[in-house]
Amino acid sequence: SQKIEQNSEALNIQEGKTATLTCNYTNYSPAYLQWYRQDPGRGPVFLLLIRENEKEKRKERLKVTFDTTLKQSLFHITASQPADSATYLCALERNQGGKLIFGQGTELSVKP
Amino acid sequence: DAGVIQSPRHEVTEMGQEVTLRCKPISGHNSLFWYRQTMMRGLELLIYFNNNVPIDDSGMPEDRFSAKMPNASFSTLKIQPSEPRDSAVYFCASSLSANQPQHFGDGTRLSIL
Numbered sequence: 228s229q230k231i232e233q234n235s236e237a238l239n240i241q242e243g244k245t246a247t248l249t250c251n252y253t254n255y256s257p258a259y260l261q262w263y264r265q266d267p268g269r270g271p272v273f274l275l276l277i278r279e280n281e282k283e284k285r286k287e288r289l290k291v292t293f294d295t296t297l298k299q300s301l302f303h304i305t306a307s308q309p310a311d312s313a314t315y316l317c318a319l320e321r322n323q324g325g326k327l328i329f330g331q332g333t334e335l336s337v338k339p
Numbered sequence: 340d341a342g343v344i345q346s347p348r349h350e351v352t353e354m355g356q357e358v359t360l361r362c363k364p365i366s367g368h369n370s371l372f373w374y375r376q377t378m379m380r381g382l383e384l385l386i387y388f389n390n391n392v393p394i395d396d397s398g399m400p401e402d403r404f405s406a407k408m409p410n411a412s413f414s415t416l417k418i419q420p421s422e423p424r425d426s427a428v429y430f431c432a433s434s435l436s437a438n439q440p441q442h443f444g445d446g447t448r449l450s451i452l
Contacts, residue, residue: 258438259438261440268445269445269446270343270430270432270443270444270445270446271382271430271432271441271443272443273440273441273442276440316382320438325370325372325387325389325434325436325437325438325439325441326384326387326395327372327384327441328384329381329382329383330381331381332381332382
C-alpha cells in the first residue's frame with residue numbers, strides 16, 4: 228500500500244539557517260507532489276506543487292525538489308525566520324481525480 | 340476574498356447523538372474534500388466531490404458517516420450515531436478543479452463524550 232514518510236522528530240534550527248525537510252514515499256509513482264504548512268488550530272495552507280517532470284521549483288525563500296528515482300522530495304526554507312515555525316506536510320497525488328495522500332508532517336521550530 | 344468556511348468551529352456532544360458539520364467552499368471551486376485529522380492517523384481523506392457528485396468515498400469509516408453536496412456552495416458531513424472514537428478535527432477543502440492546490444477551512448474540532 229502507499230506509504231509516505233516525513234521526519235517524525237521535530238526539527239529545531241537557528242534563525243538565518245536553511246531548514247531542510249524530507250518526504251519519502253513507496254509503492255507509487257505520483258504525477259505531482261504538494262507541500263502545505265499548518266499552524267496550530269488552523270487548516271493546512273498550500274505552498275508549492277511540483278510535477279514528476281520537474282526537478283526543482285522555487286518560490287521566494289522556498290525550494291522543493293522531486294527525485295522520482297529516489298522517491299523523495301526535499302523542502303528547503305532558506306534564511307529561516309521564527310515566523311516559519313509550523314508543521315509542514317507533504318502530499319502525493321493518488322489518482323487523476325485530485326485525491327491526495329498526506330504525510331504525518333514535520334514540526335519545524337526556528338529559534339531567534 | 341472569503342476562504343472555505345466551516346461551522347461550527349467546536350462541537351461537544353454525547354455519544355449516540357447526531358452530528359452535522361457544514362462547509363461552504365470558495366465560490367467557483369468545483370472540487371470539495373472532507374478530511375479528518377488525529378494525532379495517531381494524521382490527515383485522512385474521507386470523501387471528495389467533483390461538480391457536486393461524490394467521486395470517492397472509500398475513506399469514509401463506516402455507514403455512520405454520510406456526506407452530501409446539494410449545490411455548489413454547500414456541503415455537510417453527518418455522523419449518526421456518534422462515538423467517542425470519532426473525536427477529531429474535521430477539515431473541508433476546495434479546489435478550482437481536480438489536481439489543483441486545495442484550500443482548507445480552519446476545521447471543526449469535534450469531541451464525543
